[in-house]
Amino acid sequence: MTDTLTLPSPAKLNLFLHITARRADGYHELQTLFQFLDYGDDLHFTSVPGEHGARLAHSLPGVSDADNLILKAAELLADKASGPLPGVVIDIDKRLPMGGGLGGGSSNAATTLLGLNRLWRLNLNIDTLADIGLALGADVPVFVRGHAAFAEGVGEQLTPATPPEDWYLVLKPACEISTREIFCHEGLTRDTPKIKIRPAFEGDASRYRNDCEDVVRKLYPEVNQSLEWLSQFGPARLTGTGACIFGRFPTESAARIIWESKPSGITGFVAKGVNQSPLHQKLTELK
Numbered sequence: 001m002t003d004t005l006t007l008p009s010p011a012k013l014n015l016f017l018h019i020t021a022r023r024a025d026g027y028h029e030l031q032t033l034f035q036f037l038d039y040g041d042d043l044h045f046t047s048v049p050g051e052h053g054a055r056l057a058h059s060l061p062g063v064s065d066a067d068n069l070i071l072k073a074a075e076l077l078a079d080k081a082s083g084p085l086p087g088v089v090i091d092i093d094k095r096l097p098m099g100g101g102l103g104g105g106s107s108n109a110a111t112t113l114l115g116l117n118r119l120w121r122l123n124l125n126i127d128t129l130a131d132i133g134l135a136l137g138a139d140v141p142v143f144v145r146g147h148a149a150f151a152e153g154v155g156e157q158l159t160p161a162t163p164p165e166d167w168y169l170v171l172k173p174a175c176e177i178s179t180r181e182i183f184c185h186e187g188l189t190r191d192t193p194k195i196k197i198r199p200a201f202e203g204d205a206s207r208y209r210n211d212c213e214d215v216v217r218k219l220y221p222e223v224n225q226s227l228e229w230l231s232q233f234g235p236a237r238l239t240g241t242g243a244c245i246f247g248r249f250p251t252e253s254a255a256r257i258i259w260e261s262k263p264s265g266i267t268g269f270v271a272k273g274v275n276q277s278p279l280h281q282k283l284t285e286l287k
């Protein structure tokens with residue numbers, strides 16, 4: 001009999017995103033508030049007797065296996081082990097749009113680190129896994145740690161936060177946005193004054209902004225139109241560098257009513273904001 005472990009790989013939202021400085025190496029200092037959604041991809045880890053190490057069940061469209069963050073995470077983890085590792089094939093149910101600002105690739109990497117750490121019985125602690133994750137991307141550590149967080153630096157300095165667990169309508173305008181293009185743009189706001197963080201951020205994040213939004217709206221009319229449409233019903237924001245946008249609602253039914261009336265040609269979903277990652281909820285249940 002083959003063993004399969006299925007683990008969630010949730011989306012994140014940047015409830016706000018301030019750019020406070022540009023570093024000498026070109027990277028930007030951020031202040032952002034991450035919250036997870038109870039919606040995302042699923043990763044299936046199936047043991048393969050007679051094989052060693054991890055492989056993918058299938059490739060993702062437009063991503064070479066060598067660039068796939070799932071395999072990159074598996075390779076970095078394998079470097080920490082001594083001796084041959086049991087064979088595992090990793091299959092993915094991809095629901096999150098790629099390059100949408102929902103952190104799907106980073107979340108896949110984190111789910112792989114936690115999933116293989118368990119299957120390979122490596123017993124690496126969360127700090128070590130978060131360090132490995134940071135080498136793969138600035139958004140990976142928050143998914144490894146699994147608690148909503150206020151982030152500083154390039155996103156790796158995390159302070160746990162407890163924003164309200166509201167419902168969100170997330171829309172994906174029909175365009176692809178490169179993170180690099182937005183951070184390189186000369187019109188980007190890069191000098192937002194730092195705000196004081198509190199250990200438990202319970203304030204209303206919609207008082208704050210996403211500094212990437214003005215540039216993205218100018219470059220991508222699809223995002224501009226979607227934000228104008230969603231703003232009729234309450235505060236609407238870009239997540240990360242886009243292209244996804246979100247509106248906040250007190251109940252699922254309030255979000256679904258607006259979802260039903262969305263303009264044609266836009267995809268998206270309704271999901272609940274959660275302060276504990278669904279990945280960590282599942283791992284706790286399995287213990």
Ligand SMILES: C[C@@](CO)(OP(=O)(O)O)[C@H](O)COP(=O)(O)OP(=O)(O)OC[C@H]1O[C@@H](n2ccc(N)nc2=O)[C@H](O)[C@@H]1O
Nearest residue numbers: 026027028101102103137138139154155179180183240241
């Ligand atoms: C903006 C955020 C906010 O959560 O999310 P996404 O929109 O990607 O989800 C992240 O900080 C994205 O981090 P990450 O996804 O690791 O970015 P990368 O692919 O490494 O960065 C692509 C390029 O963006 C620029 N970049 C990225 C992050 C940063 N803090 N400053 C930068 O200047 C750099 O030019 C880099 O080469």
Ligand SMILES: Nc1ncnc2c1ncn2[C@@H]1O[C@H](COP(=O)(O)OP(=O)(O)O)[C@@H](O)[C@H]1O
Nearest residue numbers: 067068069098099100101102103104105106108
């Ligand atoms: N497993 C993966 N899932 C999604 N994207 C991946 C994956 N591995 C590598 N990538 C690359 O990472 C890029 C960013 O993807 P993603 O994390 O989903 O978006 P974002 O950083 O905008 O939130 C994709 O465009 C893709 O080229």
